[in-house]
Amino acid sequence: MRFNKHIIFLIAFSLLVFSCQRQSKSKTEKQDFKVDFEKFTLDNGLTVVFHVDKSDPVVAVALTSHVGSAREKEGRTGFAHLFEHLLFLESENLGKGGLDKMSARIGGAGANGSTNRDRTNYYQTVPNDALEKMIWAEADKLGFFINTVTEQVLSKEKQVVKNEKRQSYDNAPYGHTSYVIDQNLYPKDHPYHWQVIGSLEDLQNATLADVKEFYRHWYVPNNVTLVVSGDFEPGQAKAWVEKYFGEIKKGENIPALEKRPVVLTQTKKLYHEDNFARLPELTMAWPSVYAYHKDSYALRTLANLLADGKKAPLNKLIVDEKQLAGRINMYQNSAELAGQLMLSIRGFEKVDLNKIHAAVEESFQRFEKEGFTDADLNRIKAVQEVNFYNSLSSVQGKGFQLAQYEIFAGDPGFISKDIQNMLAVTREDVMWVYNQYIKNKPYVVTSFVPKGQVNLALKGSQKASVVEEKIVEGAEEKFDATTQATYTRTPSSFDRTVEPPYGKTPETKVPNVWESKLESGLKTLGIVDREVPLVQFNLRLNGGLLLEDTSKVGVSNLLSELLLKGTKNKTAQELEEAIESLGAAININASEESFTISGRTLARNYPPTMALVQEILLEPRWDEQEFKLAKQRIESQIKQQKANPNSIADNQFRKLLYGNNHILSRNILGTEASLKSITMEDLKNYYMANLSPSVAAFQVVGAVDQQEVMHSLAGLKQHWKAREVRMPQYPTPVVPKGSTVYFYDVPGAKQSVLRFGYLALPATHPDYYPAQVMNYILGGGGFASQLTQQLREGKGYTYGINSSFSGSTVPGPFLIQSGVRSNVTFESADLIKNILQNYAPTYSPQDLEVTKGSLIKSNARAFETMGTKLGMLNNISTYGLPYDYAKRREALVKEMSLDKIKGLALQYVNPNKMYYLVVGDAATQLKKLEKLGYGKPVLLN
Known part of the structure; x- marks a missing residue:
């Protein structure tokens, strides 16, 4: 990813349409689910796939090049990912800022991309009136880009990518695990031997000639797939594709790479002392098979059977019986050329990894002896069905899926064969792959242990080769990001500098909301959405951390863990199996101000899923053994947070905002001391006093109507009795009268984590949404924002930075957050301060125009998915907003004036009345x- 956003990218071979049994009937019966498409190829070799979906006035455009890190040369690693960044910066006809600049104007969902071993993709969802603009822009990347890349541009973007590596790998606990695994699993000449991100040395050594050679070989029409998915007219779109892409020259023929599964002749054991780890972690990797290999389906199922859930032998033995770790993670990782079966177990503090390794072997022996049932197999398939439907709930998700099958299976319609292969997995297939790929087979195993705890590593392990970057002042090369490139323009048969016009303006579709209320006080809101046969819901109760005793913080979070560990009539394992047999997922989460039970299920299984929700809520099991296990897991989380720079920053900044006497200054997990003091009686008291329908709201979106929903709540209506819940009143902490710098020392940190801000507004304040509008150009607008443009694009100091207002029913912070290269910590903080000081005086009419264009046009995609619709219902019920609040906010944006924006900026972003928190290496950065100019920094540890 070129920016710190998290998306779920569809991996086609992991999808499944299946249901083991019909649990109940509803008005929505099971139907075949199809993703219709049209495919054609231009004369230059460009593959184009269309999928029409007119449920929302939006369209997703995805351009995917069949090149990832596997197509790189040794010594020039990281190029594919570097290109993902470069292609957003500029092109001949879009100019400087490229697609990012245009995205802000047209209301796009934020142009982004991702790179893996085998492909690089670029994607965005936009209102459908901007489709021609997107096709024009994507064609400019493919045929009219490389001339704009200069030495200055390359130097700056290399720094951005290196910051991404520091943030995601070098400065993160266990960040080097994949590097060590792949260096030892794959031979040196194997294209999976190196990491997608590349090495800092290779990135630094990249030359402009290298870059141009890479682009001209791989970024050609005959190596690219374009997918358009959403509400559009195919005939018109085809004409646009032919106009903008048709004259781009075909490249040389690119032969397919041969499959290269690996074979180990012996087990390899390695260890690494991790500067950011506080718990030991064992990771095992077995060579397996490439994507769509017939064994890949059974391997995926095998991983689920071995590790997922109370009945799984690895979980049962290591987590429940021996209590060596809090959770198990096992999965089949298939790529285009090869695959690997991965098992990762993070032990509790100071647990000897030799014990965990022995327990893994014992678990395998138990699996061989006890096996599994048809019901176990069917339960896994039912869960996969829901995951499949959910992944197709957006036009972007459908677009990703079509591109994935086209590139790696040669047919967007491979979905039907893929599903058949997964449905065909039998118990015999599972045991075959177990014997073929795991039993008595060599593997690579790593022991990542905290500094000074090598004694916990697996015996016989060799020290892993990990390159640690040194912090050197002024080490980065200088560049001038303002330099304009001069070049000879690429010829075209028409004037490509003219941006295409908008199409017909789409009307914002606000979903129809129905609302009801039970006698107990439970509010119920719903939206009918039959695009996919799913239902999503949440039951939100006011409270969470706010209702806790300050001397025993952690009760609500611990309760959220325990309620899913069995009911009065079901053990934890039985409850888990009951949920999964429905293809459902039920989660419970405690936050600072709420306690929420949420879920997702097949529409036909919605009634029995809700029956389980009622059982979980009203008939807790209060299992002492599960209580003990939950406390162990949370204690491990608390310990690990102490070594994670981002967690440290979040926890320390919360203390600065609220002060020691406010409950919201506490970590919702609690402390090691408070966790030890919590008893089962504390959980029962919290449950009895605070979980009441009188402070609850139920929100539901999906293929069920109001009558079905109200019928599903009949049991709660009868058995869940209301009680008075008094919300505590805490005085609002005062805003700092002057700024102070605080520093938390993490010796050797490769980045400094920044948290700057103060306690600002509640979501119910009249200025709350106007302040968000004001913040768009400052730091809320992604690549349109000044913070990103100056710190990332202008200086290369960071991988990502943003600012936000995040109030709720109580005041929440205005917050600027980022991770910056360690040796420019002061320079970054000083630049942020200057941006804040100059924001109101320099805010321009053009800034206002961009803000209005983005926020108004983006409403077309505001309620596309069930998740966004559920968020809308949550806003309505939590903050008392009207059903059409999106329309009202649109009107507010249209009326926003330059003076209003400047007034809000002066009032709410004063850099001289903020907390400045830095988490980094004090030895080199503190002084x-x-x-x-805010005095001597306060060292917090």
């Missing part, structure tokens, strides 16, 4: 921060 320089005195130059910010």
